[in-house]
Amino acid sequence: MEIQERQILEKHLNADVYVKTYNVLERDSIIPKELSEASFGNFQTRTDQERALKEFAENQARKYLKGMEGNTLITGGTGIGKSHLSLAMAKAINDGYKEQGKPVSVLFVSLTDIIARVQDGWNYGKGGASLAMQEAVEMLVSPDYLVLDDLGAKNAVIKPKSDWEQDFLFSILDKRTNTIINTNLTGAELQTVYNQRNYSRILKGLEGNTFKAEGIADKRYRIARMKDELKKSQSKSGLSGS
Numbered sequence: 001m002e003i004q005e006r007q008i009l010e011k012h013l014n015a016d017v018y019v020k021t022y023n024v025l026e027r028d029s030i031i032p033k034e035l036s037e038a039s040f041g042n043f044q045t046r047t048d049q050e051r052a053l054k055e056f057a058e059n060q061a062r063k064y065l066k067g068m069e070g071n072t073l074i075t076g077g078t079g080i081g082k083s084h085l086s087l088a089m090a091k092a093i094n095d096g097y098k099e100q101g102k103p104v105s106v107l108f109v110s111l112t113d114i115i116a117r118v119q120d121g122w123n124y125g126k127g128g129a130s131l132a133m134q135e136a137v138e139m140l141v142s143p144d145y146l147v148l149d150d151l152g153a154k155n156a157v158i159k160p161k162s163d164w165e166q167d168f169l170f171s172i173l174d175k176r177t178n179t180i181i182n183t184n185l186t187g188a189e190l191q192t193v194y195n196q197r198n199y200s201r202i203l204k205g206l207e208g209n210t211f212k213a214e215g216i217a218d219k220r221y222r223i224a225r226m227k228d229e230l231k232k233s234q235s236k237s238g239l240s241g242s
């Protein structure tokens with residue numbers, strides 16, 4: 001009886017660990033629809049730059065799986081696959097640790113999205129705003145690995161973020177060790193947008209863990225154009241057939 005009880009208890013404890021770990025990525029992440037299938041396997045590489053970017057991302061995931069600590073930063077233009085590869089890294093880290101039987105939690109979020117949600121709470125006066133913000137901070141501090149997608153989403157004018165946004169990011173980065181960040185902003189722009197204390201925390205453990213993507217084409221544009229061309233050719237053949 002005692003053994004049986006202990007086995008049941010252990011099973012529940014393990015289930016609890018599981019809920020708090022491997023499935024965080026699937027349960028709590030905010031993943032844009034266009035990225036839902038993103039993986040290393042379906043990242044196409046036609047140029048040396050694309051190959052280098054993919055290799056960097058794969059290598060970072062491998063390094064984290066070997067216990068490396070510190071942040072990862074990918075900078076570069078829009079539509080080049082930064083989010084695609086950041087999510088691929090998150091999946092690889094999650095799956096890799098699961099295979100090793102080591103419980104870790106991985107979360108993928110867009111900082112802009114989280115900020116909009118906290119602000120919504122303010123605008124509509126839902127609950128205590130400070131609580132909503134505190135909850136958001138806790139959500140982003142607790143995972144072992146966090147992907148901050150699209151840090152500082154580039155606006156037409158590069159200007160410093162508001163004080164509360166700076167404080168919000170600070171409360172997160174100050175308590176974190178392994179954060180994978182991607183952004184459209186250049187290093188210099190990051191320094192304009194974020195204060196020194198935040199910038200310094202973005203750089204935490206970044207030596208050898210940063211990739212500046214240059215000369216890679218916008219795939220979003222190409223995907224849209226390809227779909228458009230496909231539609232046109234289909235409607236043409238439809239017309240000729242009728």
Ligand SMILES: Nc1ncnc2c1ncn2[C@@H]1O[C@H](COP(=O)(O)OP(=O)(O)OP(=O)(O)O)[C@@H](O)[C@H]1O
Pocket residue numbers: 034035038042043044045050076077078079080081082083084085150183184219220223
């Ligand atoms: N090399 C690639 N192979 C296959 N799909 C790609 C590749 N690069 C990008 N994509 C796809 O193109 C779309 C845009 O990529 P992604 O969202 O990763 O760009 P991004 O660099 O994060 O852009 P932004 O800075 O605007 O957020 C996604 O649907 C992604 O899956």
Ligand SMILES: [Mg+2]
Pocket residue numbers: 082083084149150
């Ligand atoms: Mg992106």
